[in-house]
Amino acid sequence: MSDATGVWGFTDDRGTALTAAAARGRPERVVAYVRAGAALLDLGVRPVAVYGSGHDGDVLDPVKAGGLAEAGVPYLGPGRALDEARIRELGGADLVVDVTYDGKSPYALDEALAERIGAPLVALSVGSEVTPAVIVRRFGELAGALGGGGTVDAGAGRMADAEAEVRAAAGAGSGAGEGPAVLALSGAGPEQVHLARPQAWPELARLAELGVRFVDPGPGPGASWLTTGWEYAVGLGAELVLFDSRANAVVPGVVPVGARLVPWNPETPPSAGAFARFFQDVASALTHPPA
Incomplete structure (x- = not known):
């Protein structure tokens, strides 16, 4: 979301506060873990690309994809093996969105990679300490902050x-x-x-x-x-x-x-x-x- 000065901000479930100066504005180019990307797409935010977890191979798992394949969202392979050059070839990223199971670390991507491509990383909790209602609400809040149709009460x-x-x-x-x-x-x-x-x-x-x-x-x-x-x-x-x-x-x-x-x-x-x-x-x- 943006405040009166036009500065965009969002606090993820690790307690990390992310901001983007008014000159850059709201993040437009989102790269996401496939699970998070499928949810954002449901909520009106189309990622520019998605990556997988350590369970995934070079081909997008259709069970995890949601509507990503139909929307033409490129899949970049497992996040831990992702080459930042692939993201630069697609035009770069303003924001990386992952999930976290422990409230501390992103699940599918090394945070150092996000740092190397110059994009802040959001991690939202999907672990045992949260309910589906809370998970859905938080992704709705993020989608709303990114300009999607998602709201706290979406769905x-x-x-x-x-x-x-x-x-x-x-x-x-x-x-x-x-x-x-x-x-x-x-x-x-x-x-x-x-x-x-x-x-x-x-x-x-x-x-x-x-x-x-x-x-x-x-x-x-x-x-x-x-x-x-x-x-x-x-x-x-x-x-x-x-x-x-x-x-x-x-x-x-x-x-x-x-x-x-x-x-x-x-x-x-x-x-x-x-x-x-x-x-x-x-x-x-x-x-x-x-x-």
Whole structure:
């Protein structure tokens, strides 16, 4: 946002206050981590380019892309391997937008790279300490500051409707919290699978608040995932499996008999529309079991 003097400013979720002098004005050329870029595009801000994380390769993962490919936004490859010359070839950047899981460090890009290209870096929290509503609000605030159509309340109605669908579906039948047993996981190969700890993922934690009955992966190392074998995962008896649909993950080859499968992107674009679509998919699966 700009104050009365025309100076643009924004404070990110690390507490870093960013400013741009009146001569430069509001940042126009935004380079973003693909997850953040997809959300900004939803909110009316088109990045000039996006980059991936350490999970990503040289080709944009369509599951993470949102509308970026259709909008013709160039993908520059993994952020940690990004050559600043690529950004200069595109005309440079006024601002870099990333996410942070710990409230301290950008996730997908070395901050030194942003310094080398002369662009300030914004990092917004998507970790376990924030809710989807807060995540959406903060990206709405950033989009609004960048001149997009996003506002603090952007998409609030759609998210509220989707959450109401989940609450109704989770509470259908014998009572709230007694619906199908749900397990979220990320396939790591034929022998290994990562089982999500729901409270570590804002969208899963919100589903639990709405009454979805998640299976506890059990004790063990890992704050976000419990890494184990497929046999153990199947033995948990989940009736609905939310599987990591990103290109770097393996689609489940074996699940409990009769279990339903719903794609889950652990890097869902942090916009109201993207969260709402996921919540609606879960509600539909809870409400309409397979024949």
